[in-house]
Amino acid sequence: MALTREDITHIAKLARLDVAEDEAEMFRNQLSSILEFVDKLSQAETDDVEPMNHVVPVHNAWREDKAEPCPAAMRDAVIAEFPEREGDLLKVKTVF
Amino acid sequence: MNVRELTVAEAAKGLTSKKFSSVELTDGVLKLADGRKDATHAYVSIMSDQAMLQAEESDRRRSKGGAISDLDGVPIAIKDNILVAGQTATAASNILKDYVAPYDATVVGRLRLAGAVFVGKTNMDEFAMGSSCETSCHGPTRNPWAPEKIPGGSSGGSAAAVAEGTAIASLGSDTGGSIRQPAAMCGVVGLKPTYGRVSRYGLIAMASSLDQIGPIAKTVDDAALLLKTIEGPDGRDANGLPIPAEARLPEKITARAKGLRIGLPKEYFVGGMDAGVQKAVEEAIETLRGLGAEIKDISLPHAEHALAVYYVLMPSEVSANLARFDGVRYGLRVKGETLEDTYRKSRGRGFGREVRRRIMLGTYALSAGYYDAYYLKALKVRRLIANDFAQAFNEVDCILTPTSPTTAWNLGEKLDDPLSMYLADIYTVSVNVAGVPAISLPCGFSDGLPVGLQLIGRHFDENVILSIAKAYEQAADWRLARPLPSN
Numbered sequence: 001m002a003l004t005r006e007d008i009t010h011i012a013k014l015a016r017l018d019v020a021e022d023e024a025e026m027f028r029n030q031l032s033s034i035l036e037f038v039d040k041l042s043q044a045e046t047d048d049v050e051p052m053n054h055v056v057p058v059h060n061a062w063r064e065d066k067a068e069p070c071p072a073a074m075r076d077a078v079i080a081e082f083p084e085r086e087g088d089l090l091k092v093k094t095v096f
Numbered sequence: 097m098n099v100r101e102l103t104v105a106e107a108a109k110g111l112t113s114k115k116f117s118s119v120e121l122t123d124g125v126l127k128l129a130d131g132r133k134d135a136t137h138a139y140v141s142i143m144s145d146q147a148m149l150q151a152e153e154s155d156r157r158r159s160k161g162g163a164i165s166d167l168d169g170v171p172i173a174i175k176d177n178i179l180v181a182g183q184t185a186t187a188a189s190n191i192l193k194d195y196v197a198p199y200d201a202t203v204v205g206r207l208r209l210a211g212a213v214f215v216g217k218t219n220m221d222e223f224a225m226g227s228s229c230e231t232s233c234h235g236p237t238r239n240p241w242a243p244e245k246i247p248g249g250s251s252g253g254s255a256a257a258v259a260e261g262t263a264i265a266s267l268g269s270d271t272g273g274s275i276r277q278p279a280a281m282c283g284v285v286g287l288k289p290t291y292g293r294v295s296r297y298g299l300i301a302m303a304s305s306l307d308q309i310g311p312i313a314k315t316v317d318d319a320a321l322l323l324k325t326i327e328g329p330d331g332r333d334a335n336g337l338p339i340p341a342e343a344r345l346p347e348k349i350t351a352r353a354k355g356l357r358i359g360l361p362k363e364y365f366v367g368g369m370d371a372g373v374q375k376a377v378e379e380a381i382e383t384l385r386g387l388g389a390e391i392k393d394i395s396l397p398h399a400e401h402a403l404a405v406y407y408v409l410m411p412s413e414v415s416a417n418l419a420r421f422d423g424v425r426y427g428l429r430v431k432g433e434t435l436e437d438t439y440r441k442s443r444g445r446g447f448g449r450e451v452r453r454r455i456m457l458g459t460y461a462l463s464a465g466y467y468d469a470y471y472l473k474a475l476k477v478r479r480l481i482a483n484d485f486a487q488a489f490n491e492v493d494c495i496l497t498p499t500s501p502t503t504a505w506n507l508g509e510k511l512d513d514p515l516s517m518y519l520a521d522i523y524t525v526s527v528n529v530a531g532v533p534a535i536s537l538p539c540g541f542s543d544g545l546p547v548g549l550q551l552i553g554r555h556f557d558e559n560v561i562l563s564i565a566k567a568y569e570q571a572a573d574w575r576l577a578r579p580l581p582s583n
Contacts, residue, residue: 003460008456011459012440012456014459015452015456016422016436016439016440017440017443017447017455017456018440018443019452020444023449027453030453030515031456033515034407035460037403037404037407037515037518038404038470041408041470041473041474042469044401044480046473049479049480050476051472051475051479052478052479053305053475054305054335055291055305055478055530055531056290056291056335056531056555058292058337061334061335063331074198074199077182077196078198078426081196081425081426083423083425083428083429090424092438093434093437093438
């Protein structure tokens with residue numbers, strides 16, 4: 001499956017990834033080869049086959065709907081990882 | 097006390113008989129790790145202070161008459177995508193270069209409770225994407241057997257550390273072969289448990305339906321001990337399964353091959369492997385035959401599609417799992433004009449090429465117009481592959497293959513051709529696709545480089561593959577060969 005430069009631009013946007021100009025062509029070539037390789041899947045006969053989401057059947061692994069407080073040390077450790085903060089609040093670029 | 101040679105079992109014996117203390121053992125391992133850090137570069141970070149504290153605590157416990165387990169006081173290395181509270185967990189990526197883990201992974205917590213000492217965090221391919229440990233943002237790890245060669249990947253650091261003795265054993269993770277293949281490349285034992293047997297809580301996710309944490313060690317017994325310590329549901333991995341009573345590991349693995357049926361998938365033995373690898377594997381088959389195993393030809397009819405299935409499913413799941421690395425809550429933030437700009441710059445700058453390649457592949461496979469042809473199709477062929485294994489296990493108890501078609505290749509050799517790197521995974525990926533357990537163990541050398549043998553078992557049948565592995569290990573004894581340090 002040969003990808004175009006527009007495809008790469010589109011995919012990069014969907015994935016929120018910057019792709020430098022000098023990399024775009026390399027990625028285009030490599031992704032095209034890889035897709036060509038995986039295209040052979042179309043040869044497999046799968047007419048009455050159910051997709052397999054779980055290798056070992058596990059369904060609805062529930063836990064009790066009970067709030068579990070976060071240990072103070074862990075909370076502090078998580079907040080310490082904020083790239084930018086004001087007090088205990090995470091600072092981000094405006095969403096809207 | 098030769099730290100390079102010790103197995104966990106021997107270390108436990110030495111500690112119990114007071115031949116040495118955990119402080120002496122840990123100090124020895126740390127000195128060696130420091131000495132080898134430029135040569136092999138197995139470690140991203142070495143936890144000297146904490147390790148010595150753990151060692152002191154272990155000795156104190158032991159002197160009061162209470163060693164907790166055979167792992168008490170034994171230095172273990174942890175792959176850098178598994179969280180150890182208070183220590184950096186970089187997943188070998190610039191996007192997490194300074195990230196400090198806020199909690200222990202379940203497996204780490206369990207090792208800690210067993211008294212294990214943590215030597216440090218080992219090097220790996222970035223976000224576990226690679227088969228050579230070359231995509232790491234910290235620089236590659238070198239194979240202790242030959243410094244110009246790759247150690248395998250993605251758990252290259254964990255395997256190299258065990259091979260050179262800078263850890264008595266280690267933990268790695270395996271999504272498409274990332275424990276087994278580096279174990280094979282480095283001449284040690286690597287086990288990928290049944291999917292669902294070991295909790296993934298605290299493992300930086302790569303592909304959620306394929307990832308498993310597992311042990312890398314010098315012997316089958318050591319690997320079994322580590323598995324026993326880390327396995328079991330924890331209420332935090334939604335795909336964790338209780339271990340069936342008959343699947344529980346015994347105190348000591350019984351070495352046994354007699355009367356067991358070992359299948360050789362004909363699709364795997366039609367060339368495509370190096371002559372040296374083939375020779376070593378064929379000799380191993382004869383050894384097993386001599387031990388009384390029944391060797392049968394079997395078929396895995398959809399084997400030819402396993403790589404394609406894996407290289408659609410894995411990148412798809414990767415694209416979802418790595419969406420969280422967006423410069424917002426943790427990790428590298430490169431500020432842009434807008435929020436989207438921040439996402440794109442942080443991810444563009446923070447992720448290496450292989451990671452971006454796989455994210456894009458997965459994004460494409462899941463995108464509108466392509467989802468059915470790629471992702472859904474791959475899920476269907478996945479079932480066919482899983483069925484192949486189930487069918488085969490009606491006729492045999494264990495499936496035998498080489499772990500890798502080649503021995504370790506030169507650093508840099510395959511970096512420019514990702515597809516050629518992917519093709520090296522041919523014997524390992526179907527195991528993750530089907531969720532079955534598999535172990536790689538040393539079975540010889542080719543041109544001085546280790547060759548690994550892979551034994552694949554039924555779901556939760558680690559007992560059988562460990563038994564056969566142990567029987568082979570005792571008969572062949574490749575583990576006595578240790579790499580000579582090249583400093």
